[in-house]
Amino acid sequence: MSVIALIIIGAAAGFLATRLMRIEADIPTTMLIGIVGALIGGLILRTLTTIMGGLAGFVGAVLGALLVIWLWQRYRGR
Incomplete structure (x- = not known):
């Protein structure tokens, strides 16, 4: 899978992951987490x-x- 495809899929995956982990994040952060x-x-x-x-x-x-959300919460704090 190309890097461009991973970035596009990552934006959607970040949205889904933030909802599954029940965190509130702004859109750029959500996209960055997903990417x-x-x-x-x-x-x-x-x-x-x-x-x-x-x-x-x-x-x-x-x-x-x-995994990124879990690491982010663990080392950044809530």
């Missing part, structure tokens, strides 16, 4: 993407965004 998470998740789960197709890339993006 970073998509890049991390997309790169880590590249092998899974080749096996299962495009859905795995979205799942990886959401998981990556959830």
